[in-house]
Amino acid sequence: MSKKYMLKELLLPLGLIVISLISNAQTNDSVFRLPVFEVIESPLQKNLPLSRINASQIELIPINDLGEILRRESNVSGIRKGGYAIDPIVRGYRYSQINVFLDDGIHIEGGCPNRMDPVMSHVEPELIQQIEIVKGPYLLQYGPSPSASIRLKTRPGEMAFKKGFGVKSITGYDANRNGLKQHLTLSGSNERSFIRVGGGIKNYGNYTDGKGREWKSSYHKKDISADVGYKAGKSILTGFSYKGSFGRDVLFPALPMDEIEDNTHIFSGYFNHSNPLKPDQSFSVSAYHTRVFHLMDNSFRPQYSMIVPPNTGIMQAVASVNTSTTGGRVAFSHAVQKLKFSHGADYRITKKDGTRNMLMIMEMDGQTFTSGKSFNLWKESVINNSGAFSGVEWGYKRFEVSSILRFDLNQASSGDTLLIEKNERTWFESKPVDQFLISFAVNSSYKISEKTSISLGIARGQRSGDMQERYIKFLATGYDRYDYLGNPDLKPETNFQTDLMLRSNPGKVNFSLNLFRSQISDYITGSLVPPSVARPVSQGAPGVKQFNNIDKAVLMGFEASADYAISTNTSLSFSAGYTYAYFPEIERITFENNQISGTEMIKNDPIPEIPAFEAMFSLSHHFVKVKIKPVISFRAVACQNHVSLDAYEESTPSYLISDFFVTYTPFRKISIAAGANNLFNTAYYDHLNRRLLGSTEKLFEPGRTLFINLKIDF
């Protein structure tokens, strides 16, 4: 009975959309056009440490995943482990310190414990309308945002209602990887409703670095998506969306296993009500459900099928993980005189379950023996997060201020039966944990003159440990090859951050400078566990680290940018960013004769995996008559010698690379881009690139990449 009811509920809006699409009864004049879908967005966002990437910046350049495009932003870097799925680092913040979500707070829990599938890898670049990067704990409307936020906007914009029937095709060829991609979107709409379906395929081979060395980094991806939207009356918008992403045989030479299969499903629905006559008043409800199945093994590695010395047996490992995230959000805004209020609440439940199976095949005394063992990676792990926020904005003459307060109740539990006790200390015991989190942000801005403004942001962001940090069991999840063990007793990590921003537009130059300082207490990181307590389970792991709270970490730095319009058609831009990060005090393990010999306290030790100072420069000119726009850019990255002694991190040399491409737009609806990334075929690797498995050598970046992309949008 209830299934029938649910089916009716689903079919009713779909039916309305189809009827609406095929009927022309509704005249254009009778429908009031909604201004934007975005209901809650502070006008003070321009005063946040915020940067935006639009779809037009993504569509014609040869990127494999969204992590690659983010690396072009100032003080944003990424961890490369293979040819796909770069894991973003923003100002040195990483993993769950960054709240990555879609649209109105759709969260995805990646399946891979090695982070083969960071959140952004589950969304294809072709589906992106815009990416917002907020470098600090300021965007609190969409869940706890401890240190930074990345918002992927995928919902079709207002244009979706205006086009009638539309086709959008993006085709690309990458000569370095012999990779071909094709993405096609079909859409139909009238003034009241729209429907959009799309799908794509990517087949990319191994890439070659600047030395001509081939890296096993091939991958295959497919995706499908469907969006429908319906406007009821003048102020109500309802929409549903599905996105599916499917990865196969994605190779990661810097990890012990490769991704064999990754299936992602994202279902979401939303309802927005806004009063066009009173733009400060709005109401929105949204809900979503995301599922990820991740399967990885070492079948592409030689040790899977043959004896590789110094091993005397064959080792086979397979891991599979299922995750789901379900959530909802309600938000409304209103104004009282000059005060603009926004309030809301959200909820999400994240579940994760996974196992690893290992087989060892040995030849002994003339007989072949096979031994196998199954381990839990996660066992029915659940994290519930319920949050509420309330914000207010106020402006007076040249001064504007906004503030937001957020409370979260974070509840975690796991079905783990593992208990590790040693020397009267409990190292791992899964018990339900409730944590109460308080976050707030205050942003103020003062216009010094018509062309110059100064802003100050002060924020406190708090987060609880994630699935990995709380419950992972013995898998190499970090950069250092150690197996990691979760810690259900982790305290929440708290970030106090200050940003000072200066923006000026004196004539043809747009200039901005952002200084920041962040102090994180109870910083969550790994610390070595004695082998007598736990031994590694992953091949190649030298030991086990457990997630623990470090008293304090400090990160500070800057971003600066300048855009100069040399003429109407020529522009030049420059940006630079740097983060200096350290632990005021941390315990380091010392080694003697390849054995752990003790510990020592280190002061002011750099945090590992912090990107080096980098500067970017680009020059473009639009030849209007021939409809050609060449762009040349340079990216200079300094050597990173400020490396962690505690983590035995190695320094990285500097590099300079250049990209060049030309876009040609013969007609308004057709664009062609062709060029070369890493024009001079420089052999280089970034400080954050992981090491090749079984060696100290870092994974190199691709060498010269010739590409051609075609976009057709009717």
Place this chain on the structure above:
Amino acid sequence: MKQQINNAIYTRKLFLGLALILTIVTSCTEKKPAETSNKLNLKFSHKVDNNNLIFNEMIYTNAAGNNYEVTEVMYFISDLKLHHSDGRTIQPAQWDDIHYIDTNIPSTFDWIVGKDIPTGLYDSLTFTFGFSQARNQSFMFVNPPEVNMAWPEVLGGGFHYLMLNGWWKDLQDVRRPFNFHLGIGQIYANNSGQISDITGFVHNNFTVRPAGEKLRIEENKENVINLVMHIESWFDTPLIYDHNIWGGAIMQNQEAMHMAAINGRDIFSIE
């Protein structure tokens, strides 16, 4: 003109800010050196008839009269305990309580078992040869060289306690390989030796108390204890082990492994 001056001022301010940041960046990491007080280092060596073990030469004869040579010796010891003369039992290996020794890897001959060992006179030390039943878990080592000591799951799982590999000359004077391996033994229905007939397992680990004088741990010093494995002792005292009787492979022969476990109790001495 005014605009150009303004631009210049802005640029100057920018560089001032960057210079300030670079100044902050120049602070250095400080290290507090590790303490090495009362360190204990167990040094392992291997002898035959009180002479250093010479590999790959058929120069030894055991109590059963077998001529033999040794190619390699690999073994685990665990659960080390020091017995203080005041009655306390100290477990120094709190950090890593299992140690692997491999004659192919000289760095394994030293086991730094801990620091801050209580000073004084110790009556003796004891350890488990191999692993206790609770400790001997399959897949607890996944990296070479330890992983190569894995004991097949079907034969009881876990890891070899010992691999003593070499050659002996049989009664026909033919040079034949022996794999004198010790681990979990199996009980076979009707002594068939068939894997499908296994009805139970026997844990052959044993406790060793090396012979020798009392030990002294001194303050602020690296205390070294030399532990010598007497290879010939695997084949005698108290039981005479004859390769011609037991053959080259004993992993599936509990009777032979039981003999090895009995003989192994006195294989170590402190020198």
